[in-house]
Amino acid sequence: MTDSAAGHRLLAASLEEGVGNRVFSGGAAGLQMGDAPPVTAAINSSEQVLYDLASLTKVVATLPLVLLSVQSGKIGLDTPVENVLPELVRSGGDNRKSKITVFHLLTHSSGLPAWRPYFIRLKGRDAYLEAIGKEPLLCEPGLRVVYSDLGFMLLGFMLERIWDNELQHIVRERILAPLGLRNTDYNPAETKQRVIAPTEEGNRFERKMAEDYAEQYEQRRLPEGSFELRKEHIERFAWRETTIRGDVHDCNAFHGLGGVSGHAGLFSNLGDLFQYMRIWRDGNWIAPELAELACSPQKVCGSVRRGLGWEMYDRSVYGHTGFTGTFILFSRENEWTYIALTNRTRPDVGDGIREWRMKQKHWLVTSLFKSGKE
Numbered sequence: 001m002t003d004s005a006a007g008h009r010l011l012a013a014s015l016e017e018g019v020g021n022r023v024f025s026g027g028a029a030g031l032q033m034g035d036a037p038p039v040t041a042a043i044n045s046s047e048q049v050l051y052d053l054a055s056l057t058k059v060v061a062t063l064p065l066v067l068l069s070v071q072s073g074k075i076g077l078d079t080p081v082e083n084v085l086p087e088l089v090r091s092g093g094d095n096r097k098s099k100i101t102v103f104h105l106l107t108h109s110s111g112l113p114a115w116r117p118y119f120i121r122l123k124g125r126d127a128y129l130e131a132i133g134k135e136p137l138l139c140e141p142g143l144r145v146v147y148s149d150l151g152f153m154l155l156g157f158m159l160e161r162i163w164d165n166e167l168q169h170i171v172r173e174r175i176l177a178p179l180g181l182r183n184t185d186y187n188p189a190e191t192k193q194r195v196i197a198p199t200e201e202g203n204r205f206e207r208k209m210a211e212d213y214a215e216q217y218e219q220r221r222l223p224e225g226s227f228e229l230r231k232e233h234i235e236r237f238a239w240r241e242t243t244i245r246g247d248v249h250d251c252n253a254f255h256g257l258g259g260v261s262g263h264a265g266l267f268s269n270l271g272d273l274f275q276y277m278r279i280w281r282d283g284n285w286i287a288p289e290l291a292e293l294a295c296s297p298q299k300v301c302g303s304v305r306r307g308l309g310w311e312m313y314d315r316s317v318y319g320h321t322g323f324t325g326t327f328i329l330f331s332r333e334n335e336w337t338y339i340a341l342t343n344r345t346r347p348d349v350g351d352g353i354r355e356w357r358m359k360q361k362h363w364l365v366t367s368l369f370k371s372g373k374e
Contacts, residue, residue, distance in 0.1 A: 011041035023352040027342030051341040054322030057266040063309035091133025105151040106308040111137035117210040119256035136223040149263040156262020184268035187259040198245040200345040
């Protein structure tokens with residue numbers, strides 16, 4: 001892309017299309033080529049607005065900390081999770097969990113289920129670790145890819161154990177402060193509330209998920225030993241009903257884990273995220289061989305290809321999404337990064353985000369970058 005004005009128009013048009021189709025109510029997006037300043041655009045928002053990153057937390061906080069832990073020799077990718085968290089197999093659950101490694105968690109091939117509404121009945125790391133330990137696996141580790149929040153919760157617990165500190169402090173000390181990310185953190189300060197994008201009006205979407213889960217549990221359509229949840233638990237729970245702003249939208253992170261988890265909880269803005277993404281190409285933060293490994297196709301379950309933490313989209317293109325409407329897409333080979341921050345959950349969870357993201361991928365991969373770096 002040679003014309004920043006043209007790039008701005010394309011970014012603005014894509015955001016306007018999303019708002020016009022009611023995919024989201026506002027957002028900011030940017031595109032960076034090499035070390036050039038990012039070209040950005042915003043609608044009903046600005047570059048300074050903080051967004052709930054949702055699952056981008058997995059690749060902005062948890063993934064680099066895991067790689068730094070490997071780099072420092074504290075763990076290896078083949079380290080069994082039980083070596084660090086012996087409680088995982090002491091809970092009397094599925095004994096196949098002894099085979100789960102760090103690699104399995106990073107590639108979502110551990111056999112753990114995607115999600116559980118633990119927050120309705122449990123609170124705190126110890127309770128969550130015990131519950132995950134009791135949870136039956138969907139399959140033998142390494143046989144199937146199931147995108148799992150539970151797996152990244154475990155990685156967060158592992159990081160706290162091996163660094164002997166709370167996750168929020170480890171992230172601040174080893175990621176945010178060294179990189180100068182002053183607008184990124186868990187549980188943002190009240191002074192920043194005015195520049196935080198609101199999300200949903202209450203947690204209606206996740207309440208419906210919990211109701212569906214409880215129905216499956218009561219009808220015995222879940223594996224034996226699954227987390228117990230009944231309709232009366234849901235009815236008694238103190239659900240948020242007003243606009244969520246400044247608190248993490250994800251219920252397990254907010255209610256169960258105090259806003260801080262390996263799977264969700266971070267807030268950030270466009271500028272900080274572009275600054276963060278430099279670590280994947282500079283080679284002076286994460287060891288080049290580890291960064292290359294994370295952004296290389298890993299053969300998982302015989303044929304499925306993923307990176308470590310990152311999802312592989314097209315040849316050398318990797319990225320990740322967040323439920324709230326956040327999105328990172330990048331190519332280390334062609335040295336470009338695209339970031340979009342939207343609030344598709346405001347005031348309700350909107351439809352069409354997958355199609356909107358696919359259109360951005362198509363534009364970036366097949367149009368602007370079909371011949372490599374321009």
